[in-house]
Amino acid sequence: MERFELIVIGAGPAGLSAAIEAASCGMSVIVFDENTRPGGQLFKQIHKFFGSKEHKAKERGFNIGKNLLNEAEELGVRVELDSTVMGIFRNKEISVMKNDSVKHFKGNSIVIATGASENMVPFKGWTLPGVIGAGAAQTMMNIHGIKPGNRVLMVGSGNVGLVVGYQLIQAGCILEAIIDAAPRVGGYGVHAAKLARIGVPFYMSHTIKLAQGIDRVEGAIIVEVDKSWKPVSGSEKTLEVDTICIAVGLSPMSQLVRLAGCKTLDDPKKGGIVPLCNEYGETSISGIYAAGDVAGIEEASSAMIQGKIAGAAASKDQGYISEDEFKARQKKLENSLLQLREGMFGHKSTAQVTHTDEGYELSHSLLKKGYISDTELSHYPGIPTEDDLKDGLVPVIECTQNIPCNPCQDACPKGCIKVGDNITNLPSIETSVKCSGCGMCVVSCSGQAIFLVKQNHSPGYGLVSLPYEFSPLPDVGDIGYALDRLGNVVSKAEVISIKKTPVMDETAVLTMKVPSNLTMKARFFKPAMKEEKII
Amino acid sequence: MYRIKEHPILKSFQKGRLVKFEFDGNVMEGFEGEPISVALKANGVMVHRYTKKHSQPRGVFCSIGRCTDCVMIVDGQTNVRTCITPLAEGMKIETQYGVLNKR
Numbered sequence: 001m002e003r004f005e006l007i008v009i010g011a012g013p014a015g016l017s018a019a020i021e022a023a024s025c026g027m028s029v030i031v032f033d034e035n036t037r038p039g040g041q042l043f044k045q046i047h048k049f050f051g052s053k054e055h056k057a058k059e060r061g062f063n064i065g066k067n068l069l070n071e072a073e074e075l076g077v078r079v080e081l082d083s084t085v086m087g088i089f090r091n092k093e094i095s096v097m098k099n100d101s102v103k104h105f106k107g108n109s110i111v112i113a114t115g116a117s118e119n120m121v122p123f124k125g126w127t128l129p130g131v132i133g134a135g136a137a138q139t140m141m142n143i144h145g146i147k148p149g150n151r152v153l154m155v156g157s158g159n160v161g162l163v164v165g166y167q168l169i170q171a172g173c174i175l176e177a178i179i180d181a182a183p184r185v186g187g188y189g190v191h192a193a194k195l196a197r198i199g200v201p202f203y204m205s206h207t208i209k210l211a212q213g214i215d216r217v218e219g220a221i222i223v224e225v226d227k228s229w230k231p232v233s234g235s236e237k238t239l240e241v242d243t244i245c246i247a248v249g250l251s252p253m254s255q256l257v258r259l260a261g262c263k264t265l266d267d268p269k270k271g272g273i274v275p276l277c278n279e280y281g282e283t284s285i286s287g288i289y290a291a292g293d294v295a296g297i298e299e300a301s302s303a304m305i306q307g308k309i310a311g312a313a314a315s316k317d318q319g320y321i322s323e324d325e326f327k328a329r330q331k332k333l334e335n336s337l338l339q340l341r342e343g344m345f346g347h348k349s350t351a352q353v354t355h356t357d358e359g360y361e362l363s364h365s366l367l368k369k370g371y372i373s374d375t376e377l378s379h380y381p382g383i384p385t386e387d388d389l390k391d392g393l394v395p396v397i398e399c400t401q402n403i404p405c406n407p408c409q410d411a412c413p414k415g416c417i418k419v420g421d422n423i424t425n426l427p428s429i430e431t432s433v434k435c436s437g438c439g440m441c442v443v444s445c446s447g448q449a450i451f452l453v454k455q456n457h458s459p460g461y462g463l464v465s466l467p468y469e470f471s472p473l474p475d476v477g478d479i480g481y482a483l484d485r486l487g488n489v490v491s492k493a494e495v496i497s498i499k500k501t502p503v504m505d506e507t508a509v510l511t512m513k514v515p516s517n518l519t520m521k522a523r524f525f526k527p528a529m530k531e532e533k534i535i
Numbered sequence: 536m537y538r539i540k541e542h543p544i545l546k547s548f549q550k551g552r553l554v555k556f557e558f559d560g561n562v563m564e565g566f567e568g569e570p571i572s573v574a575l576k577a578n579g580v581m582v583h584r585y586t587k588k589h590s591q592p593r594g595v596f597c598s599i600g601r602c603t604d605c606v607m608i609v610d611g612q613t614n615v616r617t618c619i620t621p622l623a624e625g626m627k628i629e630t631q632y633g634v635l636n637k638r
């Protein structure tokens with residue numbers, strides 16, 4: 001039986017980070033993952049992450065994954081793929097199944113980082129081919145390059161539903177609608193706004209009643225629910241879709257934790273049954289740690305920090321770092337973790353929040369329909385005043401909820417954007433400083449919530465610059481439509497410039513010319529169909 | 536129809552060579568090494584099997600080898616999870632009825 005100082009179960013962000021931290025302290029580490037590919041959820045995430053620089057904000061998930069893997073490799077971490085850990089026994093022995101044969105390994109310490117599994121909602125027809133999990137949709141389109149379907153209904157408006165919905169459109173699918181039984185959009189407003197301005201309808205307080213079709217999905221019937229979650233009869237709508245994508249939450253994969261005999265508790269705030277852990281992630285069994293989604297559903301950013309803490313703690317247990325050194329590392333990591341847990345999404349009871357920490361009223365329209373209404377817009381500190389707009393080019397930051405994120409502040413070389421020390425603060429614009437129009441804030445914003453507006457460019461016309469992440473990229477001179485925040489065509493628009501450089505990491509800044517009075521309304525460019533006449 | 540030709544972020548996808556395989560007697564094409572389910576999807580195949588008791592259709596659901604909804608008969612072997620089994624040239628893939636290759 002092979003023996004290692006640290007065994008890590010799961011090669012996602014939590015497991016890899018634990019392995020890296022421990023190996024960098026000098027430990028011999030092996031990581032097992034049942035998947036053919038390492039990285040856990042990270043390789044399916046093609047959007048730019050939130051957080052601050054130390055949380056690897058504005059990097060795309062799959063690039064974070066690549067870097068973690070390289071780091072682990074350089075440190076001599078052994079990563080065993082296609083290897084399912086079946087059991088954990090006393091004395092920290094584990095059994096691993098690979099190619100139908102079972103092997104045993106022994107560790108001085110173990111980090112369990114098995115992640116989460118997707119929840120399901122049963123409805124009539126839910127077993128039909130064409131009903132898939134959001135994770136499956138991501139695996140198909142972002143790993144294997146295949147669209148899960150052509151017309152998709154997304155069930156669930158949490159960040160997973162919103163992000164996967166956007167990725168479906170990037171892959172070339174039509175997102176017919178996004179529904180949620182809850183009365184408010186569950187995920188970040190900035191993610192919702194990206195969908196709304198492309199024209200995706202949001203149906204809050206709606207659930208799916210049935211999937212139509214004999215041997216595959218041919219449609220879906222959705223229905224409104226009242227305050228007690230009962231279907232309102234007569235409110236049914238039929239959607240023509242071939243795919244129904246389910247994103248109704250994740251549950252910690254705590255089977256191994258239980259098999260190991262660790263004490264667990266059922267904590268709805270953490271997504272279900274989780275191991276009872278101390279502040280270092282150590283379970284009730286000394287030397288067995290849990291990190292990442294298995295210890296409570298959170299984010300990749302927090303999973304990485306938890307992994308590092310567990311890796312450092314194991315190194316301390318086995319004398320690779322001193323108690324003091326550990327305390328110092330742990331404190332820094334803990335602070336970084338706390339930053340991420342701040343804000344209205346950190347305490348998982350967002351349903352009650354009505355105002356931001358600063359006291360701004362939350363946009364009702366954003367929570368109900370996915371976009372900020374014209375009347376609500378001017379309340380927020382990232383929005384220029386009428387006078388500011390007369391002055392020339394200004395950034396417009398439509399980021400109105402306390403989310404842990406600040407790349408916009410770091411991006412601006414001029415200091416036009418301020419978030420402050422608390423990364424969940426709303427970004428505000430500093431209009432006394434002149435914006436150069438470089439576009440770095442536009443492409444760095446993980447929420448694609450920053451636009452540049454020049455109200456008076458030529459008589460009667462102004463310019464709007466926006467982040468653009470679709471294929472094919474329009475050309476300068478192309479004529480198309482300007483869409484407002486809810487995806488309605490408001491005018492004809494001409495592409496004036498396209499800026500895309502390597503540092504922008506695949507996000508282009510598209511600048512379009514629209515009538516001056518629409519510069520604070522137009523937020524998306526829709527290319528015209530070939531040979532379409534635009535009047 | 537389902538393959539993504541140009542992705543705005545990922546650009547293109549690394550694939551093996553184009554090979555022929557057989558699905559319920561029909562010759563189809565897919566890329567060597569990609570999951571069987573992906574090659575089937577590219578050819579418009581949605582139903583992978585029918586359940587034993589009620590003969591209900593099933594297709595890909597989790598795409599990561601966890602739910603077993605996508606199992607089929609591959610080269611004579613039943614219950615093969617097609618979402619995690621790589622496609623090889625000349626593979627013979629059949630719809631699974633219960634545990635058989637016929638209704």
Ligand SMILES: Cc1cc2nc3c(=O)[nH]c(=O)nc-3n(C[C@H](O)[C@H](O)[C@H](O)COP(=O)(O)OP(=O)(O)OC[C@H]3O[C@@H](n4cnc5c(N)ncnc54)[C@H](O)[C@@H]3O)c2cc1C
Pocket residue numbers: 009010011012013014015032033034035038039040041042045048049050083084085086113114115116135159160161163164253256291292293294297298299300301302303
């Ligand atoms: C659509 C979507 C968007 C997201 N967006 C963001 C974002 O913008 N920012 C952010 O920070 N986070 C985001 N997340 C969340 C983030 O991806 C997860 O929180 C994170 O991946 C959790 O990391 P983990 O290491 O705990 O688990 P995972 O990444 O799930 O990894 C767990 C690994 O363990 C393996 N495993 C499980 N059981 C076993 C076993 N018995 N034997 C061997 N291996 C096993 C699995 O195969 C898997 O590879 C998003 C998630 C989704 C689904």
Ligand code: SF4
Pocket residue numbers: 395411412413414415416417434435436437438439440441442452
């Ligand atoms: S465009 Fe450049 S100068 Fe202007 S606010 Fe954005 S980052 Fe700052």
Ligand code: SF4
Pocket residue numbers: 190397398399405406407408409419427444445446447448449450
């Ligand atoms: S505006 Fe700033 S804080 Fe808001 S999502 Fe964009 S980068 Fe993050």
Ligand code: FES
Pocket residue numbers: 594595596597598599600601602603604605606616617618619
């Ligand atoms: S789709 Fe779930 S195992 Fe293949």
